[in-house]
Each structure stands twice: as C-alpha cells, then as structure tokens.
Amino acid sequence: MTTTRLQTLARRLAAPALLGFALLATGAGAAAPFEDTMAQRTLACTACHGPQGRAAPDGYYPRLAGKPAGYLYNQLLNFREGRRHYGLMTRLIDPLSDAYLLEMAQYFASLDIPYPAPLPAQAPAAVLRRGEQLVLHGDTGRKLPACVQCHGQAMTGVAPAVPGLLGLPRDYLNAQLGAWKAGQRRAHAPDCMKEVVDRLSLEDINAVASWVAAQPLPADTHPAGSPPAAAPGSEPLRCGSAALPAAGTTQMKAPQ
Numbered sequence: 001m002t003t004t005r006l007q008t009l010a011r012r013l014a015a016p017a018l019l020g021f022a023l024l025a026t027g028a029g030a031a032a033p034f035e036d037t038m039a040q041r042t043l044a045c046t047a048c049h050g051p052q053g054r055a056a057p058d059g060y061y062p063r064l065a066g067k068p069a070g071y072l073y074n075q076l077l078n079f080r081e082g083r084r085h086y087g088l089m090t091r092l093i094d095p096l097s098d099a100y101l102l103e104m105a106q107y108f109a110s111l112d113i114p115y116p117a118p119l120p121a122q123a124p125a126a127v128l129r130r131g132e133q134l135v136l137h138g139d140t141g142r143k144l145p146a147c148v149q150c151h152g153q154a155m156t157g158v159a160p161a162v163p164g165l166l167g168l169p170r171d172y173l174n175a176q177l178g179a180w181k182a183g184q185r186r187a188h189a190p191d192c193m194k195e196v197v198d199r200l201s202l203e204d205i206n207a208v209a210s211w212v213a214a215q216p217l218p219a220d221t222h223p224a225g226s227p228p229a230a231a232p233g234s235e236p237l238r239c240g241s242a243a244l245p246a247a248g249t250t251q252m253k254a255p256q
C-alpha cells in the first residue's frame with residue numbers, strides 16, 4: 001500500500017460528516033422524548049459511530065461500545081488537545097470538562113454489544129502470513145514487538161487503556177497506522193505506538209491490517225484484565241497515558 005493511499009485514508013477519516021448532526025438539529029426525524037440520560041446526550045456521537053457506538057457501516061467511524069474506558073477517555077483528550085486531528089470531534093468536545101469526557105467514556109465502555117462477523121480476507125496468502133507473524137510474534141531483528149504483547153493475546157484489548165484490534169475494518173486500521181507514520185496521530189509521551197509504527201514498512205502495515213481485519217471474534221470479546229507475559233528477550237515498551245481526572249462535577253467548561 002502506497003503512502004498516498006494511506007494518507008488518503010487518513011484524510012477521509014478527517015472529512016466532515018455533518019449529515020447525521022444536521023438531521024438531529026433540524027428535526028428531520030421524529031424527536032426523541034427527553035430523558036436526560038447519557039444515552040440521549042451521546043446521540044451526536046452515535047450519528048457517526050452507529051447506534052450505541054456499534055461502528056458506522058462505512059468503516060471509517062470506529063466502534064466505541066465495549067472499548068476500555070481509559071482508552072476512550074484518552075482519545076477524547078487527544079482530539080481536544082491536538083494529538084489527533086478531526087475538526088468536528090474537536091468542536092464537539094472542546095466545551096466539555098475532563099470529568100464529563102470521562103463519564104462519556106465510561107458509558108460507552110459499559111455497553112456490551114455483539115460484534116459483527118469479519119469480512120473475508122482479500123489479501124494474498126503471503127501478505128496474510130506476514131501479517132500473522134508480525135501480530136503474533138513481532139520481529140526481533142527490527143526490535144518490533146508483537147501486537148499481542150500490548151493489545152492482549154486475544155487482541156480484544158487490555159483494561160484500562162489499551163484498545164482491542166479485532167472487529168476493526170482493514171481500511172480503518174490502515175488509516176490509523178498510516179496517520180501515526182505520517183505524524184498525523186500522536187499519543188501522550190512516551191508515544192510507544194509511534195516508535196513501533198516507525199519500524200514498520202508500508203507493506204508491513206498493510207499485512208497487519210489485512211490479517212487482523214479478517215480474524216474471527218473470540219467467544220469472550222471483553223478486554224483482558226492484564227497484558228500477557230512479555231516474550232523472552234523482549235524489551236518492555238514505555239507508553240504514556242493521561243491520568244484519570246479527580247472525582248468532581250460534570251459541568252461544561254466556562255466559555256473562553
């Protein structure tokens with residue numbers, strides 16, 4: 001997969017997606033009764049991310065339901081503070097306090113909704129073998145850790161802050177890895193994902209995304225409670241993460 005292709009996918013993730021919000025704002029559909037629940041307050045999120053955060057059918061708005069709360073919270077902070085770039089997301093969450101963003105993250109993390117079946121693999125067998133090797137075993141010669149070392153042996157994530165890889169479309173995975181490689185996506189320092197992706201070739205990225213996207217979901221899709229034991233001889237990764245905010249109110253930030 002070329003750099004141009006990866007950048008195109010990354011830009012597509014950042015394209016305006018206002019239709020769902022316009023429908024909600026203009027009342028084109030039947031108005032929902034007022035409930036004052038987090039489910040109702042996050043309708044703006046599900047307009048793009050699918051009902052209950054199941055993911056959008058186009059593959060460019062990822063699943064939110066069931067992801068670790070710490071990961072979702074960190075991503076909201078990353079959008080608001082410029083480590084991830086998507087203007088619509090930034091505008092939506094900029095007025096919200098850290099405590100309110102945490103409440104949103106905890107709500108979506110609590111949703112226990114089945115995953116759809118993966119689409120059949122379309123990549124050549126050699127590409128899939130390469131992806132499987134990198135995901136499950138890494139490449140010690142290039143100091144590349146296996147993906148499962150951080151994302152869990154079942155690749156369903158590790159609570160509280162590491163997301164699962166299964167259930168994500170190939171184009172989305174390609175776009176996100178491409179965004180890290182192009183410097184369009186960052187995380188809290190030390191940014192271990194940036195270090196890993198810098199060691200991947202474009203062919204590696206496509207192989208990993210192709211293999212992961214085609215894997216069946218395990219019976220238990222919940223995030224693991226702890227990461228697997230490190231492989232012999234592997235170097236531990238240092239990954240930054242935002243501290244959870246102290247308990248407090250969920251009031252909006254004051255206008256600047």
